[in-house]
Amino acid sequence: MTINEIQEEIIEEFALFEEPMDRYDYLIDIGKKLPELEERFKIEENVVKGCQSTVWLHSFEKDGNVYFEADSNTVITKGIVGLLVRVLSGHTPQQILDTDLYFIDKIELRSHLSSQRSNGLSAMMKQIKIYALGFSQQAKQA
DSSP: OOHHHHHHHHHHHHHTOOSHHHHHHHHHHHHHHSOOOOGGGOSGGGBOTTOSSOEEEEEEEETTEEEEEEEESSHHHHHHHHHHHHHHTTBOHHHHHHOOOTHHHHTTTGGGSOHHHHHHHHHHHHHHHHHHHHHHHHHHHO
16 A cells, blocks of 8 residues: 555544544554564664653664554554554655655644644654655665
8 A cells, every 4th residue: 555545544544533532542542552562672762752752663674665663651652653653664765755644634633632742743753754764875875
């Protein structure tokens, strides 16, 4: 699936919930279902700076695509990073860099987050793009 197809899928899923609390509960469910990150990746180097909660984001490249694994010490934040991982993992660095993450506004995610969590979301998105940029530069040097 393309990044936009995954975004559309998420938009459809969240459209099933009319009440903001139901969307919040769904986000919690996403967090609970996200596989726990291996302890060896829960290191300072993988901590996303700018998040109120602790968020670990591990990335690796395989066959020209970038993959992300993530975890958090809070289930809401784990749900948020889980959505980002779902959308962006398994795509080329350039696709990730070029992506407009429009699903965030379409599902009204940011509008239902505290300012601190919203800042954390921005920090997670920025970190993912930094990882993609690093893999893009490595590919150009190879």
